[in-house]
Each structure stands twice: as structure tokens, then as C-alpha cells.
Amino acid sequence: MPKRKPQVRIYVSEDVDKLLKIIAAVKEISVNALMNEAIEDYLNKPDVQQIIDKHRLDDLD
Incomplete structure (x- = not known):
């Protein structure tokens, strides 16, 4: 069973809602996929990575 x-x-x-829906349609992806992409980009920003590293947030269970 998937997690x-x-x-x-x-x-x-x-x-913003309209814009996100249009961008998702142009990219031929769901708004959900678009938001996941945006969140991944945010989490990979250097300043956010520093927070993750400093607080060892990548080790969360």
C-alpha cells in the first residue's frame, strides 16, 4: 500500500488562484504538482537549507 x-x-x-491554474494548464500539470514543485524549490534555497542543516531537520522521523 502506498504511503x-x-x-x-x-x-x-x-x-493568485487564477494565475496558478493558468500556469498549471500551460505546463500541462496539476496545480498540486505545481505547488509541490514550488515547495521543493523553496526548500532548496540556500537560506532555507542553512536552517534545515542548523537544526538537523533532514533527520526528522
């Missing part, structure tokens, strides 16, 4: 993926809920303005 359950936790759900994250966010609230955005109507303009």
Missing part, C-alpha cells in the same frame, strides 16, 4: 501523503491547505487571493 499516505499529508495534506497542506493554503489560502490565496482569487488572482
Whole structure:
């Protein structure tokens, strides 16, 4: 059985919602996939990586 993926809920303005849906459609991916891509990009930023390393957050179980 596949591992359950936790759900994250966010609230955005109507303009951002429309923009995300259009970008996802142009890229031919789901909004979910687009958000996962954005989150991965954020987590890979050097300043965020410093926080992860400093607090050993990559070792979370």
C-alpha cells in the first residue's frame, strides 16, 4: 500500500488562484504538482537549507 501523503491547505487571493491554474494548464500539470514543485524549490534555497542543516531537520522521523 502506498504511503499516505499529508495534506497542506493554503489560502490565496482569487488572482493568485487564477494565475496558478493558468500556469498549471500551460505546463500541462496539476496545480498540486505545481505547488509541490514550488515547495521543493523553496526548500532548496540556500537560506532555507542553512536552517534545515542548523537544526538537523533532514533527520526528522
